[in-house]
Amino acid sequence: MNTTVLSMGLKSTDAEGLYINSGARIPSDMAQARRMLIIDNTAGLAKVADFDETVFVNEGDQAVEGFDPYGVPLHKAEQASRVYLGVRNDGKELVVYCSKSASNQEASNALTNAGVDQARQIQVDGGGSATCGYNLPGQYFVEPGRALTHLMGAIPVTDKGTITINNLNVRTGPGVSNSAVRKLPLGEEVTLYEVKDGWVRISNTEWVSASYVKKIKTLPYNATVTVNNLNVRSGVGASFGVTRQLSLNEEVRVQEEKDGWLQISDSEWVMEKYVK
Secondary structure, three states: OOHHHOOOOEEEEEOOEEEEEOOOOOHHHHOOOEEEEEEEOOOOEEEEEEOOHHHHHHOOOEEEEEEOOOOOOOOHHHHOOEEEEEEEOOOOEEEEEEEOOOOHHHHHHHHHHOOOOHHHEEEEEOHHHOOOOOOOOOEOOOOOOOHHHHHHOOOOOOEEEEEOOOOEEEEOOOOOOOOEEEEEOOOOEEEEOEEEOOEEEOOOOOEEEHHHEEEEOOOOEEEEEOOOOEEEEOOOOOOOOEEEEEOOOOEEEEOEEEOOEEEEEOOEEEEHHHEO
């Protein structure tokens, strides 16, 4: 195989061993910035990198070639049925974003909000060939019967949240004009399938106000400091000494949550209310 023209590449393994499929893209597609997702099942790790034919062929036991997801589509046809993948948690988790109408930028923003750095995002499908497309703004799940994500071993990812007030109304649609069908108690855990206009869909037909849902973040996760000169302390609580200060918009890696404080290193803690 002439790897210098490898495109629409997909590498996987079956009973007969490793194989690579390659197709053909139009010249305008080949001119775009391309990326690749490499999965090493032995190590249990994945990575996204700029496309390199030699690396694609020789590293990992599964791989897919795609595009850098940035940019805004030129027309509506370019917004149909897209699949985006992202790698987070130091290569241990593969996040899938599916949409029937999201632009490249909207999909990239969604992955960023899910904790995936922009450099670790890839658009792997689009148009009528999409692996998962739904008439929704975008969701973190896959349809496992479709080829690509099933072959790559991607696991559906949905965010979780907890209810922050008692007797929260559950409605049939996003808005107070929709009927309330039941109530949720304080502390109830829900699955967050979709966010729309300040409302969160928690099942196929049930919505609650996003103002009363706190997203459960999977540790460790990245966060941003929301004030300037935030004190970093040596333990959980204001009684512990200040070791340094953090600047506004500085990024931290949260390792543990405890009593309103966040651990950002082995011996450093900051107040949770000043980190988002």
